[in-house]
Amino acid sequence: MTLEPPVTTSAVAVDLTAVVIAVSEDTPVVLVRRPEAGGRAALPAGPLQAEHGTLQAGLRSWVERQTDLGLGYVEQLYTFGDRSRPADDPARGDGGRRLSIAYLALVPPLDTAVGRAPDPRTAWMPWYDAFPWEDLRSDPEPWRARLRSALAAWGSAAPKGLKAARTERVRLTFGDESSDWDAERALERYELLYEAGLVPEAAWDAGQTPATEVLDGAGRPLAIDHRRILATAVSRLRGKIKYRPVLFELLPETFTLLRLQRTAEAISGVALHKPNFRRLVAQQGLVEDTGQMEAETGGRPAKLVRFRRDVISERPAPGVRATATRRGSYP
Amino acid sequence: MTLEPPVTTSAVAVDLTAVVIAVSEDTPVVLVRRPEAGGRAALPAGPLQAEHGTLQAGLRSWVERQTDLGLGYVEQLYTFGDRSRPADDPARGDGGRRLSIAYLALVPPLDTAVGRAPDPRTAWMPWYDAFPWEDLRSDPEPWRARLRSALAAWGSAAPKGLKAARTERVRLTFGDESSDWDAERALERYELLYEAGLVPEAAWDAGQTPATEVLDGAGRPLAIDHRRILATAVSRLRGKIKYRPVLFELLPETFTLLRLQRTAEAISGVALHKPNFRRLVAQQGLVEDTGQMEAETGGRPAKLVRFRRDVISERPAPGVRATATRRGSYP
DNA sequence: CTCTCTTATGCTCAAGATGAGCATTAATCG
DNA sequence: CGATTAATGCTCATCTTGAGCATAAGAGAG
Structure with missing residues (x-):
């Protein structure tokens, strides 16, 4: 190996793999292709095509067509390309290497009930099925x-x-x-x-x-190394919500503070202290009142708030980090 | 585009690009291939090869051979593959796409004086030349x-x-x-x-x-989109030192607290408040005394400390985040 | 041999941010 | 109407941060 300009080497198949996340009824779900009987579910993946101007555009365009949802948020996760990727990988063939560029995408809760999905060949799977x-x-x-x-x-x-x-x-x-x-x-x-x-x-x-x-x-295994890719997404997302306001990509236009909290809890996997969570959100100025109320709370009606988009990437680090309660205090 | 298993598409050239960072005399430097007269310096890059078991191993093996330095720390940065990558890219050819998987590597300060480098075709370039x-x-x-x-x-x-x-x-x-x-x-x-x-x-x-x-x-442009890749590395590294103890990969075995601070300052680009920086490092238990002293300080001799390797990935988030001093208070 | 300069190291203080409870308010459901 | 379920508001003790001041310990100049 030298420092000379790179040259083309052996055949490499490159695909774009999507980890599309939503939160449905306090359950984080991921979009998967339904497995055949006895098989394992797989993350949606498609080959990188020449028409794709950018990698992200390629990913975005076909996921959006599949799900009929606008992907609010898309970020590159990681590129997987170890030769040790398992042999049952259909895309490998003739000694070539497979490279998967994985992306994380977040979609709002629309038609994301577990089991239902925009395309009949796909389903929303609770991610804790894979990582109980x-x-x-x-x-x-x-x-x-x-x-x-x-x-x-x-x-x-x-x-x-x-x-x-x-x-x-x-x-x-x-x-x-x-x-x-x-x-x-x-x-x-x-x-x-x-x-x-x-x-x-x-x-x-x-x-x-x-x-x-x-x-x-x-936990439930996925195809090939997709459970590892999903784990990468979980880790990334859990880290991200602490310093960037990405949770709002997982919520409808207006929501209650409790729903915001439940979404944060769903992602992070820990129960949060309610008063402190509210204080945090309030002092960060992340949301504003809509003037409307939500009546279906089961208790006192809650204010409906909306995310202040103009604060989306403001200075220090808005986002939702909050203290976990001691165990067992969830609801 | 469908959700069918991925298939091999058009020719893709994949190379591994390295952003090798060191800190030399309070200056962060990056390893570059020397430009020809009038040309632009480039980051070292080599093609992905079939023998490489993992992507990181591929990157690591040839960088180590090049630099004769152990790469303490290597992490994947980002995969660049937009079609808009410029036409003067020698590796593109015949309508194919070039994919660059960029890695960030950190090496300790050994022979990293600006201008000198392990291989005569390479040089250490201060990164602030690119981003004054x-x-x-x-x-x-x-x-x-x-x-x-x-x-x-x-x-x-x-x-x-x-x-x-x-x-x-x-x-x-x-x-x-x-x-x-x-x-x-x-x-x-x-x-x-x-x-x-x-x-x-x-x-x-x-x-x-x-x-x-x-x-x-x-600032000084680099070849192709390499200045963008370097900027990605700068951002990543600046973020990382706040919650992971990676600074120590850039330091010799033993060092003084001021040297640690100067290294943090070099990376982050801001001057830090000395007493607070020390307090932070102390309370995190990141370093331990060696019993030795450093006499060449120009003032009172300083204790030589060493990083506590056993704490390398301890619980919350060791690392060096510290307050910036108000402007102008550097030295 | 002091005085001065330079850097190391220690300490204190005021704000802010955090972790944990407690108290009240406002609906719904028998 | 009373019980239940949430929403909201407030308080308090601790930590953590941001800033500044004071002292200690060498080297060198005069």
Whole structure:
């Protein structure tokens, strides 16, 4: 390898993969292609075409045609192109490499009921189906305890010198009895489970059959490496809402503060302290009154507010970061 | 476009582009290929090869061979592949598209004096040569005032409905008399200057000759879209040091707290308040004493400290964010 | 051998931001 | 009408930040 100008190399298939996220009834959902019987659902993906002026335009144009929704927000996530991508990938063929440029897109809650979707070949899948352990809104302990004990076993099984490092990684990503985990580390947690062989993709990618006990409670696998791509999106989105007002892309024009909070909770997977959440939103000037009220609250009617678009990328870092409540205090 | 499995499309040349950053004598530098006489410097780039197991491994292996330095830290930056990428790109050829997967790499200060480099065809270029306006460590005003007035003119020249939006964008990215700008928005600033035609690449990419006044003070252009890639790296790195301890990848094994601060300042482009910076570092437990002292300080000798590697990805968010001092208070 | 200069290091203080509760208000549903 | 369900408002103790001041410990000049 030299520093000479790059030259074209071996055949590379490039596709654009979309992680389209919506929030439906406090559940974050992702657009997937329906699996055939027994198969795994896949993220929508399409080949990069010559007509596409920009990568993002390519992604945007065909997703919009598919979903009939305006994609409010689109950002490039990551480019996946490791040769180790599994052999059951139909696009690989003849020793070529497949490159997937993944994008994250957010759409407002319109026709996003789970199961229904704009195209009959697609469906909205709750993302916590893929990562049940990432939802700590109600009772976090069942999942955490199980995964931690499985991972502890993996740590103990490590070769001599690696034991401490593995144990420490588990502690950092999954927390321990005394400390919560960091919601943003969803990708690291998935990767750790993969390495530990606790998700079936690990065995499949190695050409083996996963042990059955592995499948229990390990979440729903997606095609190829799509669960990893989804985990990347979850991590990115959880980080992003802390400093950019992207939550509003997931909400209708007008909404109540509780709905905003529930959306934040759905994404981050933790329950938030209501008064503090409101204070945060208020002092940041992110929303303004519409003068209307929402009556269907089940209790006292709530003000309907709207996002102040003119503040969309204002100075410091608007967005919704807020304190988690102690466990169990969700509703 | 359908949701069918992706198929191989038109020829795509894929290369891995590296933004290798070091800090030399309080100056952030980037590794570039020396330009031919009159030409523009380019970032090192090499084609993606079939042997590369992972993209990052590919990037890492050949950069390490080139520089004889261990790349402490490598992360994927962004994939550039817009069709509008300029025509003087030697790798494009026959209507094919070029895809560049850019990586950010950090190396410790070893042989990184400006101008010297591991390979005679390469050089370390101060990144503020490309973005003089991004260095606000001493006196920010000369650049800011000039760019703001040029951009104000661009705003005023906008078609009727766009005027307000343009003016607002300028205000958000470049700040105004009363407010500083956000150091992380380096990429947005470059892109705004590009759109406004204030950097020569804008004219070149359009196949035109830039007006000479444009060139004055607009920084040093790089080959193709490499200045944009570098701006992406600057923004990413400035954001990253706030919540991950990556600064240490840019420092030798042991260092003084002032050197750590100067490195943070070099990257972020702003002068920091010394006592507060120390307090921050101390309370985060990022460093530990070595017991040794550094005598060459010019004043009272300073303790030599070292980064606590075991804390490298600890819970909340270690890293170096700190308050900027008011202007002019650098040294 | 002091005085001066330079940088290291420590301390204090006032604001602001955060984490956790408690109290009131206003609808709906039997 | 009383119970239930939310919406909204307020308070308080802690942390965290932004800024400035004071002292300590070397090198060099005179």
